[in-house]
Amino acid sequence: MWNKIIKATNALVVVLCLIGLANISLAEAREKGPKKAQMLQTELDPYFETLAKSNRFIGEAAIYQSGNELYHTTIEPDGEQSILTDKHYKYKVGSITKTYTATVILQLIEENRLSLDTKLSEYYPNVANAGAITVEQLLTHHSGIHNYTADADFLTYHEKPQSKTFLLDKIESFKPDFNPGEKAQYSNSNYLLLGYIIEDIEGKSYQDVLLERIIEPLGLDDTFVGEAIDPENEEAYSYQLAEKWNEIPEWDMSVAFSAGAIVSTPEELDRFISALFKGKLISDSSLKKMINIENGFGKGIFETKYEWDDKELQGYWHNGGIEGFISHLAYYPDEDLTIVVLSNGLNYDIRAIYNVMLDAYFEQDFDTPEFGKAVEVPVSELxxxxGKYESKTHPLDITVSLLGNKLYGQATGQGGFPLTPLGEGRFEFAKAGIEIRFDDNNNQFEIKQGGRADIFNKVEDTVEQESVEVPIETLKQYVGIYQSESFPLDLEVMIKDGYLHAQATGQPAFPLTAVSQYKFKFDMASIVIEFRPEQSELTITQRGMPRDMYKK
Known part of the structure; x- marks a missing residue:
């Protein structure tokens, strides 16, 4: 998935299993037409109304079967609330772009203008290991090329136009993450390079190639490579919830390019994915190569299965995330069924949403969630x-920490996530659909996500905090807004509830733990901040990259 770089705490616990399903036959599920559409509206409207009232999701969700729209809803921000409407918008779809890019590459291979075995060195020999990296390894994320959007300085340039030369220089400067073919690891660099190869072969822009090969043949009037968002063209902005929905700053789409720059609609995504699987864009033999999965990766696509009893339905999907946009596109060939979720503001688990849509289509029972309101919990209670918790049914341990006056969870080897208290020992991390209920009498908690529940037992009574006491008068010296010419975001330092916090423009605030009178850290994002109050400046270091900032 296109990484959501601008979030300070951006890691989930793990992808958990799908909800178990009751018995049905495929024939029974194939009731189509107006009756099916009415049933879906009856089942799904209350679900999406609940998400809207609780500000969990804004965007569009749709179900298509054999090209017919069986369900569609739009949720828009409206001040501090969200409302259901019948409007249609165009959304940045992020890494779903990769499926389009892979399709063009496979078309070029069919025309004998390229091959899966073509070496990257034929086009970009200065990339590390280019002589050993094949086009196939780029398509399947087996190249070992470092992901440019995960690089420490990405946030210094992602909102400004960048040339091909600039981005190539970035990629060519990276050391490889692993040897080509050694394993698979998602990297946007692979698909940026594939887009450049497409332009080199065709002698045209990536946008023009898409127009000629996909957009115009399929009559896709609302699909294009994005630029600055144009609301007059019904293009949606993306939002982040902080009491109300606030617009998120835009990336410059030259940075996303062939790895994540496409804008589209639910209906046109359905037309694209359906045409892809029906032989209108590539041959059957190319499609088989595309959906051949190696180490979890196809060529611009992934696989999934919808299971019930002893039956299963094979599906294929890609998702995306850019700015505040989160997208999901899935197609089930045997049912000619497409599920589309395009969110421009999400405070919930998108997997839970499309699983419910599948359950509704197949007439399976599902629960409409009940969302509580955040409550104040004393630090002594938190x-x-x-402590550290482990489970007999889950492979990862989870550490629960108190930073400032807020509880955080962190699974082994992953980033931390904030836990919002709902009362009576209940907490949630809404963006991942995680619910936790503590039973402190038995030193355990139950965690629910995606229909799965696991019990974790405490193995350590406390989490050691490397923290020192800093007088409030000293903390006040650090308060202010800091800026840097080499960094596009301001950093505001503030005192909340007696503790120091920092907040980059448009992002959530995060607590700072003192390790000395001048030095603070936020472990869950690998951030260290060192203040120099005499010079009214600080140095912020994240993942080994320092940056000086000056107080306004």
Missing amino acids: EKYT
Whole structure:
């Protein structure tokens, strides 16, 4: 998935299993037409109304079967609330772009203008290991090329136009993450390079190639390579919830390019994915190569299965995330069924949403979630939940920590996530659909995500905090807004509830733990900040990259 770089705490626990399903036959599920559409509206409208009222999702969701729209809803921000409407918008779809890019590459291979075995060195020999990296390895994320959007300085340039030369220089400067073919690891660099190869072969822009090969043949009037968002063209902005929905700053789409720059609609995504699987864009033999999965990766596509009893329905999907846009496109060939979720503001688990849409289509029972409101919990109450927990049914341990006056969870090897208290020992991390209920009498908690529940038992009573006491008068010296010519975002430092916090423009605030009178850290994002109050400046270091900032 296109990484959502601008979030400070951007890691989930793990992808958990799909909801178990009751018995049905495929024939029974194939009721189509107006009756099916009415049933879906009856089942799904209350679900999406709940998401809207709780500000969990804005965007569009749709179900198509054999080209017919069986369900569609739009949720828009409206001040501090969200409302259902019948409007249609165009959304940045992020890494779903990769499926389009892979399709063009396979078309070029069919025309004998390229091959899966073509070496990257034929086009870009200065990339590390270019002589050993094949086009196939770029398509399947087996190249070992470092992901440019995960690089420490990405946030310094992602909102400004960038040339091909600039981005190539970035990629060519990276050391490889692993040897080509050694394993698979998602990297946007692969698909940026594939887009450049397409332009080199065709002698045209990536946008013009898409127009000629996909957009015009399929009559896709609302699909294009994005530029600056144009609301007069019904293009949606993306949002982040902070009491109300606030617009998120835009990336410059030259940076996303062939790895994530396409804008489209639910209906046109259905037409694209359906045409792809029906032989209108590539041959059957190319499609088989595309959906051949190696180490979890196809060529610009992934596989999934919808299961019930002893039956299963094979599906294929890609998702995307850019700015505040989160997207999901899935197609089930045997049912000619497409599920589309395009969100421009999400405070919930998108997997839970499309699983419910599948359940509704196949007439399976599902629960409409009940969302509580955040409550204030004393720090003394939160402290008793801290510690290290392990489970007999889950492969990862989870550490619960108290930073400032907020509880955080962190699974082994992953980033931390904030836990919002709902009362009576209940907490949630809404963006991942995680619910936790603590039972402090038995030193355990139950965690629910995606229909799965696991019990974790405490193995350590406390989490050691490397923290020192800093007088409030000293903290006040650090308060202010800091800026840097080499960094596009301001950093505001503030005191909340007696503790120092920092907040980059458009992002959530995060607590800072003191390790000395001048030095603070936020472990869950690998951030260290060192203040120099005499010079009214600080140095912020993240993942080993320092940056000086000056107080306004």
